[in-house]
Amino acid sequence: MILVQILRIIGNAPKLKGPAQTLKRKTMSIHSEQSSYREKLLEHLFVGEVLRYLWCQELAGAEFLRPEVDNGGYDLVVSLNKIIRHVQLKTSFIGATTESQKVHMRLAEKPSGCVVWIMFEALGPFLWYGGEPGAPLPDIASFPVAKHTKPSSDGIKAERPNVRVIGKARFEEMASISQLVEKLFGPVQAPNVAL
Numbered sequence: 001m002i003l004v005q006i007l008r009i010i011g012n013a014p015k016l017k018g019p020a021q022t023l024k025r026k027t028m029s030i031h032s033e034q035s036s037y038r039e040k041l042l043e044h045l046f047v048g049e050v051l052r053y054l055w056c057q058e059l060a061g062a063e064f065l066r067p068e069v070d071n072g073g074y075d076l077v078v079s080l081n082k083i084i085r086h087v088q089l090k091t092s093f094i095g096a097t098t099e100s101q102k103v104h105m106r107l108a109e110k111p112s113g114c115v116v117w118i119m120f121e122a123l124g125p126f127l128w129y130g131g132e133p134g135a136p137l138p139d140i141a142s143f144p145v146a147k148h149t150k151p152s153s154d155g156i157k158a159e160r161p162n163v164r165v166i167g168k169a170r171f172e173e174m175a176s177i178s179q180l181v182e183k184l185f186g187p188v189q190a191p192n193v194a195l
Helices: 001-013 020-033 036-058 105-109 177-185
Strands: 064-065 076-080 084-093 099-103 113-120 128-129 145-147 159-167 172-174
Touching: 036 076, 036 084, 036 113, 036 177, 076 177, 084 099, 084 177, 099 105, 099 113, 105 113, 105 159, 113 177, 128 177, 172 177
Parallel strands: 084 113
Antiparallel strands: 064 076, 076 084, 099 159, 113 128, 128 172, 145 159
């Protein structure tokens, strides 16, 4: 219940009119002003929910690792049994107008890269772009090349040759953490343990 309350606080702008619109603007601006904080919070909540789900399935061997430097195209390395996933996390609050995400080409070099786009109000649904467990990220080389968000002093937004833009329509919706875990690792089952 606390998780849902936290996500409602960071995800919902009040539906108010008149002078209360100022409050709405402040809530919306916190999404941009505190986006790094929000994304880290959602990353922690995501890891916690995956671990909780696996625990309820009597699986306690998952590992989550973070890179020291953000240049490999992924935010987390997640392993369970013999499956290792390099995961790029993206986030959008429900109702956001975001129609695509930028994905680094290096993610495709990993043995089982994928993108998890977290739509949040109550941590989900999730949008998925990736291959089967153990398979590489589907080829993204043909997607449009991303551009920097800030223009140069000449007003030109330079291309980012190693980053591609993947449209929302290319992602598959996962309604629950259990569906997402199955996409990450395949069907999960508790190990047979002799008592």
